[in-house]
Amino acid sequence: MVKISDVSARAGVSPGAVSRVLSGDPTLRVSEETRERVLSAARDLSYVPNHAARALRTSRSSNLALIVPDVTSAVFAELARGAEEQAGMRDLTIVLARAEQLDTDSSWLRRVVGEGRIDGVILQVPDSAPESSIEALVDRDVPVVLINSMSGGPVSSLVLDDAAGIRVAVDHLHSLGHHSIGFVGGSSRSATGRRRLRGFIDAIDALGMETRDEWMTDVGYSGAEGRQAVTELLSRSTLPTGLVVANLNAALGVLAEIHARDLRVPGDISIVALHDVWYADATWPPMTTVKMPLRELGSEAVSLLLDQKADSPPEHRVIRAPAPELVVRSSTSVPTKRVTG
Amino acid sequence: MVKISDVSARAGVSPGAVSRVLSGDPTLRVSEETRERVLSAARDLSYVPNHAARALRTSRSSNLALIVPDVTSAVFAELARGAEEQAGMRDLTIVLARAEQLDTDSSWLRRVVGEGRIDGVILQVPDSAPESSIEALVDRDVPVVLINSMSGGPVSSLVLDDAAGIRVAVDHLHSLGHHSIGFVGGSSRSATGRRRLRGFIDAIDALGMETRDEWMTDVGYSGAEGRQAVTELLSRSTLPTGLVVANLNAALGVLAEIHARDLRVPGDISIVALHDVWYADATWPPMTTVKMPLRELGSEAVSLLLDQKADSPPEHRVIRAPAPELVVRSSTSVPTKRVTG
DNA sequence: ATCCTACATTAAATCGATTTACCACGTCAA
DNA sequence: TTGACGTGGTAAATCGATTTAATGTAGGAT
Numbered sequence: 001m002v003k004i005s006d007v008s009a010r011a012g013v014s015p016g017a018v019s020r021v022l023s024g025d026p027t028l029r030v031s032e033e034t035r036e037r038v039l040s041a042a043r044d045l046s047y048v049p050n051h052a053a054r055a056l057r058t059s060r061s062s063n064l065a066l067i068v069p070d071v072t073s074a075v076f077a078e079l080a081r082g083a084e085e086q087a088g089m090r091d092l093t094i095v096l097a098r099a100e101q102l103d104t105d106s107s108w109l110r111r112v113v114g115e116g117r118i119d120g121v122i123l124q125v126p127d128s129a130p131e132s133s134i135e136a137l138v139d140r141d142v143p144v145v146l147i148n149s150m151s152g153g154p155v156s157s158l159v160l161d162d163a164a165g166i167r168v169a170v171d172h173l174h175s176l177g178h179h180s181i182g183f184v185g186g187s188s189r190s191a192t193g194r195r196r197l198r199g200f201i202d203a204i205d206a207l208g209m210e211t212r213d214e215w216m217t218d219v220g221y222s223g224a225e226g227r228q229a230v231t232e233l234l235s236r237s238t239l240p241t242g243l244v245v246a247n248l249n250a251a252l253g254v255l256a257e258i259h260a261r262d263l264r265v266p267g268d269i270s271i272v273a274l275h276d277v278w279y280a281d282a283t284w285p286p287m288t289t290v291k292m293p294l295r296e297l298g299s300e301a302v303s304l305l306l307d308q309k310a311d312s313p314p315e316h317r318v319i320r321a322p323a324p325e326l327v328v329r330s331s332t333s334v335p336t337k338r339v340t341g
Numbered sequence: 342m343v344k345i346s347d348v349s350a351r352a353g354v355s356p357g358a359v360s361r362v363l364s365g366d367p368t369l370r371v372s373e374e375t376r377e378r379v380l381s382a383a384r385d386l387s388y389v390p391n392h393a394a395r396a397l398r399t400s401r402s403s404n405l406a407l408i409v410p411d412v413t414s415a416v417f418a419e420l421a422r423g424a425e426e427q428a429g430m431r432d433l434t435i436v437l438a439r440a441e442q443l444d445t446d447s448s449w450l451r452r453v454v455g456e457g458r459i460d461g462v463i464l465q466v467p468d469s470a471p472e473s474s475i476e477a478l479v480d481r482d483v484p485v486v487l488i489n490s491m492s493g494g495p496v497s498s499l500v501l502d503d504a505a506g507i508r509v510a511v512d513h514l515h516s517l518g519h520h521s522i523g524f525v526g527g528s529s530r531s532a533t534g535r536r537r538l539r540g541f542i543d544a545i546d547a548l549g550m551e552t553r554d555e556w557m558t559d560v561g562y563s564g565a566e567g568r569q570a571v572t573e574l575l576s577r578s579t580l581p582t583g584l585v586v587a588n589l590n591a592a593l594g595v596l597a598e599i600h601a602r603d604l605r606v607p608g609d610i611s612i613v614a615l616h617d618v619w620y621a622d623a624t625w626p627p628m629t630t631v632k633m634p635l636r637e638l639g640s641e642a643v644s645l646l647l648d649q650k651a652d653s654p655p656e657h658r659v660i661r662a663p664a665p666e667l668v669v670r671s672s673t674s675v676p677t678k679r680v681t682g
Numbered sequence: 683a684t685c686c687t688a689c690a691t692t693a694a695a696t697c698g699a700t701t702t703a704c705c706a707c708g709t710c711a712a
Numbered sequence: 713t714t715g716a717c718g719t720g721g722t723a724a725a726t727c728g729a730t731t732t733a734a735t736g737t738a739g740g741a742t
Binding site for chain 2: 718719720721722723724726727728729
Binding site for chain 1: 342387389390391392393394396397400402404407411412413415417418421422425429434435436437438439449452453455456457458563564565567568590593594596597600601618619620622623624625626627
């Protein structure tokens with residue numbers, strides 16, 4: 001491996017000078033000619049600074065940890081891509097970890113952070129997780145950005161504008177002529193779930209429609225829970241003609257259970273799901289969705305982490321751009337008949 | 342941050358001694374009593390060795406790069422989990438990257454490797470990728486393990502026993518009474534695709550059934566390509582009663598297109614897909630699959646990477662354990678009628 | 683001739699752990 | 713007494729880049 005002293009030797013200057021030229025130190029005064037010599041020497045030898053040495057000296061590892069509950073989720077994939085892009089631009093690297101490790105082996109994070117391997121943490125706690133597990137991270141000596149979890153509190157956070165997304169979904173159904181619209185959101189035990197429910201109710205109100213408890217469920221985001229949601233809805237008196245599902249994983253389950261009951265989408269019920277991911281048009285029927293700025297969420301998380309000075313107060317941002325966008329496929333249509341459960 | 346000299350001071354020994362005690366250097370001779378003092382000093386101060394310093398000295402970063410074509414794929418998720426687990430056990434960290442970056446910015450890998458940030462690479466090239474892009478990595482100065490791509494060649498590789506998985510699928514359909522079985526595999530332009538096709542033909546042969554070209558397609562793994570596969574099958578004379586789909590993403594598309602044609606699964610056609618991932622039972626109907634040892638593939642990749650000495654010849658392993666396992670759901674049944682396209 | 687800037691660069695300390703080579707001390711045999 | 717050996721460590725170099733404080737030199741002003 002070619003090192004800085006090789007470059008400096010070739011350019012006929014000191015290693016210090018090379019370092020300063022290469023990093024563009026503004027306090028350094030060099031003749032244009034020397035600068036050129038250094039630059040071309042570095043190029044000729046294709047010099048790449050050793051990361052460990054730099055990290056040791058500067059005590060920054062240029063590694064960020066991305067901790068998510070579930071790598072499987074398509075939501076994660078988009079998020080990761082955004083984070084990665086932004087990280088790439090800033091010469092950072094993303095280290096992958098499951099939130100699971102936080103529980104089973106909470107020492108993991110402590111250790112990696114203690115070792116100085118991680119400069120910052122992007123954390124998406126499972127909705128199900130007790131908020132106390134977050135607290136455990138607060139006094140840690142790395143900046144943390146919480147994603148899609150609580151807003152407020154001592155840790156910086158970033159959330160999507162779920163309410164806006166849900167509004168788009170509701171508007172769509174309304175404009176098709178639906179007047180009874182149901183909601184399959186996350187559990188109201190989680191902050192996210194409550195935020196979404198609130199968004200739904202507001203959207204319905206704004207259009208002068210009514211919400212009915214029997215049209216709403218209080219389950220999680222998995223496929224199985226989506227199925228369960230439909231079972232619950234059907235066990236009640238009437239079914240709404242339209243359904244907003246706050247998560248595409250759950251929407252798969254919803255779809256499966258609806259089919260299992262021999263109902264038709266969108267014939268018997270129209271469905272709009274939040275988050276536009278690849279398999280939205282591989283379902284049957286292809287699903288109408290609301291595309292949320294997940295990628296931007298990821299990249300913004302990286303930015304926030306880095307722009308955050310050590311002692312600055314936590315920031316809480318809402319990602320609003322680009323605005324949630326309706327992607328019409330085949331799971332929605334004008335309402336036809338109403339089904340009784 | 343507490344450093345090694347703090348520990349050594351507290352224990353009344355030299356830093357060198359602490360290092361050697363902590364790393365269990367067998368050539369060090371210490372009295373049991375001194376060892377205890379060192380250990381407890383480290384514990385009391387909750388000493389964690391600085392990673393950068395260690396990396397600088399030992400020139401190993403303890404970082405592995407996991408490069409995949411698509412973080413979205415459920416296959417990736419399982420793989421990543423396996424890799425992560427194994428990495429965790431060995432005190433390594435997994436760095437995430439998209440294979441995309443290899444094309445758009447092939448300097449990325451060069452740079453990170455040059456910086457010494459990466460000790461090894463687990464690489465899953467897209468089936469579509471030219472094999473030349475692999476070559477570009479061969480002479481790099483890090484060990485590389487290729488996943489699910491070519492076998493043989495100068496780079497170590499790891500593949501699943503696809504043939505065995507397909508055999509399980511074919512056996513299942515055969516034992517249900519199917520005699521006309523079709524295949525939606527990967528493109529025959531990729532080594533993986535060819536391997537799978539071979540496995541399929543062998544499995545059919547072994548059971549004394551016949552394969553027909555009109556029952557086989559030659560498309561990729563995406564949902565869209567799965568739809569296209571069905572369109573092609575239907576454009577031909579007869580449809581088989583059973584279908585083996587070599588990938589669950591494609592299977593979603595297959596399912597969607599079948600529904601779109603108003604055919605019934607498993608009434609008109611039974612489907613078995615390779616890879617058992619979470620949404621297999623969130624589809625309609627829930628899909629019968631063959632569970633492949635993806636997790637083991639991931640963990641084995643890490644092991645192979647590390648066990649590989651610098652100058653040892655490349656190894657090519659096939660992951661056979663645990664054996665492919667049939668997961669019966671609702672997309673398969675005894676054959677009823679045969680549909681003409 | 684002397685002092686003062688401004689300029690262009692360098693020397694050397696530093697980050698923290700690892701590792702090789704060496705040392706001091708005691709004991710035991712010849 | 714000497715030398716060989718075992719015991720229980722230590723000193724110091726090293727990994728490679730960064731950064732602070734210092735240094736030599738030329739030119740201009742007094």
